Amino acid sequence: MNKIANKQVINDVLLEESAKDKDIIVLCSDSRGSAGMKSYAEQRPEQFVEVGIAEQNLVGISAGLAACGKKPFAVSPASFLSTRSMEQAKVDVAYSNTNVKLIGISGGVSYGALGMTHHSATDIATMGSMPNMRVYLPSDRFQTEALIRSVLKDEKPAYIRIGRNAVEDVYEEGNVPFELDKATLVKDGTDVTIIACGELVGDAKAAAEELAGKGISVRVLDMYCVKPIDKEAIIKAAKETKLIVTVEEHTMYGGMGSMVAQITAANAPVKVINLTLPDAPVVTGKSREIFKYYGLDAEGIVKTVTEQL
């Protein structure tokens, strides 16, 4: 089991790159510990800004820094970043088109039993609905690293959601296929396509392996780039496989699955099943327990595919 959380990778990449680029600034909202940014904050005090528990100010200040040529990364719990400071993200970042990278940590239901105040199962909908805002949910530590290195090279707004704890690797060190804004083909197949993002890509991959044993050929797409979503890969899957199952740690309306259904409906109608969290308060539990309850884990995906195919 991998022990390195995605947030740790972000800390490490930013620590490395900030030594060469003095314009990289990390901002936290009393969140440096939960964000895994402690070593960055200690080693780059001149390039670290503590804003306190004030997410609106966090994002507004980030936009002001970006307007003056800085490359701010605002790192804060996804729940608060994507809703409390939603208007700052809309006006000061997306609409003003400032080079702010919003890093939503402990995303989805990562905070588990802390409850829905701390869950961010609406962030694809809130952030993705804003023109100019890109939305990324990387699946594992390797892809997280590739993504951060990639967005460091551009000057456009982005929202990146990662989970709280370490997750199983989807890719292998030294073998991380990555092209910005293109879905990663994790496994090819001809019967069914599972499109997943974030932590649930690992479950999609495991489900595909189990289904292969039952004679079902499954294609797995890692749609880490929820926006701009890879339309081409979706249309191809819709044409080449009989069923699409989407899997995401998000509520059922306005998430990645909604976007997939929108694209297939217009371009290549095919049956699309969205596996999501419900449009209701979620049960109490750890992430894995919640995924299992709502059928988002490998077992639930296998069940859905075998029932629907």
Next chain:
Amino acid sequence: MNLEAKALDIRKDIIELIYSAGCGHIGGDLSVTDILVDLYYKQMNVAPDKMDDPNRDRFVLSKGHSVEALYCVLADRGFFDKKELFDTYSKYLSKYIGHPNNKINGVEMNTGSLGHGLSVAVGMALAGKMDKRDYRVYAVMGDGEMAEGSNWEAVTAGAHYGLDNLTAFVDRNRLQISGTTEEVMTADDQEERWAAFGWNVISIPGNNMEAIDDAVEEAKKTKGKPTVIIANTTKGCGVSFIENKAAWHHKVPTEAEYQQALKELDERRAQL
């Protein structure tokens, strides 16, 4: 330059722009005009061809609905074509929309939703400190706007970081769309509030050019903390029948009112 005369000319442009477009926030435009004139014609290091200069001073109009005043100042200073502004303001497909738009030369940041500009200005001032540049950052809020809680996050941070390169204005015209600020939501102790948060506070008659300029100079000399200038203004300042009337928040003059307003401003200018 005679800044008082310039402020009257800008007021005439504002009246003209709002009358011809058939929309605009006339009351707040006229209360904030003198502040903008002092900043753009005397105090700030900005120029139409220097908007990519990292050492330029920064300005954020947090009370973005006073955009007509800002556009008229920027047009007059040559940041863009005045005729284009007057021909297209708020019209179909125009880039001159009814709130500041950073696609327009001279506009640093999109504003319009209240309670955003001061946080952005704090970020700009922080960047200046980080880069050891000596530019200054100015932000203008409305007094009604100070009811937005996000402002107080920014006020706290400005003092926390000791941003003496930041000067905020509160356009204290005592009126907002629904009535007086005291009826809508108390704002009468602005000076005490900002002082309690650790800012240097200067309270002035806010349509007095000399007082504005003196306050900006004092802010520049103040070290270790940011300055707020509480500018006690008159909403609608300069036009008798618009002054101090909440109804003129975004009312558009009739032809007779338009002629009367220009006549009054011309008379005031002749008296200078």
